[in-house]
Amino acid sequence: MTVFIETPYIAALKESYLRSRCSACFKPATSQCAQCLTVVYCDSQCRVNDSLFHQLECQAYKNSADQHGVSDAVLARMIARVISRLRIDGGEPEQDLCSNISKLIHRRSWSDLLGHRDEVPRSERHWNQWLITKQQVKSFFGNQFDRIDLLEIFGKLLINRFRVGIHENVRDGRVAVGWAIYLTTSRFNHSCQPDLLQCSYDINMRLKIADSSKTFPETTAEFNQLTLSYRHQNDFRLTYPCSYVPTRQQRRAFVSFFFFNCHCDLCADDLRNRYAESATNRLCERCGDSLVLQENYDDSTESILTCLGRRKCLKTEEIVDCVTLPKIDNTEQSVDIYEEQLENVEQLLHPESILLLQLREKLFFIYQNRLNQFNLDKDQQLIYINRAIQLGEQLIQVYNIYLKDSSVYPKIVVTDVASLYELIGKTEKAKVLYQEAIDLWQADYDGHIDYRDLNMKL
Template sequence: MQTSISKIANKKICVKAIDHSGRGIYAMQKISPGDLIIQDAPYAAVVDDTNLSVVCSGCFSKGGRLSCCSSCNVIHYCSEECKRKDLLYHQHECNSFVRLKRTPPTSIRLICRILMHRMNDPSSFEDIENLQSNRTMFKQEQIETFAQMSMVVRECISQDALLSASEMLDLFCRLTENSFSILDGEMIAFGVGIYPNASLLNHSCRPNCVVIFENSKLMVRCIEQINNDQELVINYVDLSLPVEDRRKELRKQYFFLCNCETCEYYKSKDNIDPRSALRCQNYKCSNAIEPPSSLDLGLEEYTSTCKACSRNIRYDVADVEKRISKSLQLYEKGTNLRDQDNIQAMSYFKQAFEIQNSLLHMANYNLLSTRKALFDVYCNLKDWPTALSHSLAIVEAYRILYSQTHPLLGIQLYATARIHMLMDNVDIFKVVELLREALKILEVSHGFKHPFTKMVEMNLWDAHGELNSKKS
């Protein structure tokens, strides 16, 4: 099931060990945007807890009619063939589900499948053992949690498949450091897998590659030109987070301080990170303004001049902090209500948005998070005009935050086109324009043959047909 890197990587890349960053994958020649670099099946993978009834645990396809295992009533399959192929692994976990009368969480089920793969093919486990564990870097309470989880694993699989207590802790550390969320075409997670080859890719806040999935198959695609001897990098964390938040998250989970070119760029006071910036007080200006919180503590009033429009800027620091704090409280209240009451959640999000939109830059992480929440709520309520206004603003924020071939930009452009098509008065010219741009990006990030790309292409053909009929 697992293939060595030398067998899948082709002649364009190689693995190197560099002192400051450990092992990584490097180009051996120029690689163009859209090139497929790696495609790999997982060593082990599971559907996550929330999607067990809607995703096939055999082939990881979404949608369609599924039937559950008649013994455990937990795992679902799209066909008898998938059920038969998965039997080698599921027969062990199925018995434990029935015996325990509960479904172990995602991470436990993944560990069990890794151990069952090892039991069935002992030599393959070398791929897992070669992964970075960083065990000595984990806090004691994390290690203690892993020890407790190991006890649950012991209840789920046979004694023949178990490792020693110390080896189990190493395995949990490796899983924490190296697992991938399995995403659908719209980059929404529905599973977790371990892919030893792709784990060799290091992080950058300006990635030149993206990880895309087709069911459980992982694909690494180039989204920016990569030159000979240049490292191939992906992002480990949310790139819309402010610099210091990204660095904090990377240090907490992956135990390194990011010094990529993007992080270094925003360390300079001359370069303002829009993810944490205020907006210019001239509402016709879209320039980012350095937030007072980044200045010397004790400052009561912040004054500056906008470099774009030359307007004099004056902020009451305490007032800014108070308003931001209030908006975050409102956002949290809305988030807690989203699954219960869309209307009440929308009310809180709108109040948070009104505060943030008057104060924060359009690509500010907090404003963007609130806007995305409102976009989802308005879509659920079928308020298409309001959803459209937020979607268009999200697209503009993404143009600032991401490269112009990043899949999230392409996906949001497609979502915007779809909303246009649901409006009473459809602007078919705008729909075609949005779909063309979305398709151009997705052909790079997802590839021409990916189901999501083909779906966008079909929508574009339909829109072209409608446009031509209007012209005639």
């Protein structure tokens, strides 16, 4: 497995990890900076590596104890770190940050990144974030950056940053601890059917070719054609899964954030996308095609049923009926209510619709939350476990259908179902799924993370 590796140009921990993880490599650490008593490092080399980037924020922490309570100021600190780095190398790293790709492939610099300076003020979401970050920069660093175009830097950071997840073992999954800019990785366009899959387990970006029979190209032109999914990072521990395949709602949110469209086959073919997402069991009386469930923007409590006219139907785009679709969310309702809601949805939606898959995912993780958070008696716990297993097995079967349309194989669900079988004493079935889980994890991470917990189950 050939893996493209890139070291971050700049990186910053989230505030909640500043006192527990090294600001240079993001690994667990305890050695405090002697000046600010806020940032920690794992050894003297990391302290030296981070010293130039930490200098400005170190002074800010020393000058005001109030700064220690600032939350969600990671973008403000990243701005300071970028400015420090630009003063060193002008945006052109002296060392090659990439490995395992041809030297003939052009490496990007900071100036190659797009800041979307004209688009940010026109996006309410981005502009509000800019106003917050601007105030945080002022609070931290005073007037030091008055002669610098901070909005341009902010835009480049906001649009091009990647979440950094430290992957230490399979059972806990990746822990999202901070953000980083990877200059060359940022050249890849988004696709819901990407050529590259993330398999990072530390601060470095690691990408592998999705098609195991292919290798990384040798020329810049071919390298630039590779795609990556920006919608999700495929191994974070899920609490409320969004989706493993594209949806129209996700696409709109994606476009509004990144300022460009996805042009993969799934997103380009809106008719097929809508049908696959929300096809129902009800058929059009004219053409016999499945009616599709769509959002009713005039009444948020209802959804509408229409025929998409894929078979040149005369009832194309006519509203055939209005239905109320129950929402499944993790509130304090009883699991019995959620099950009843899902049962009602199953009677309406086509068995292979993506929307039904998503609702089943939500209920599966509600089961998991209930088992982990509530003091249940043994009988109730056994009922929940059996229900979760039944639903988990359904999910695994459906995932096999949609694997070709997704960069994310649900390793987590396979692992969780194996654990549930183990809880009720079905060890042989658990071992089969644990082995499947190990194979799936190793396909992405090889021997780079700790599999001991799963191997012990075998």
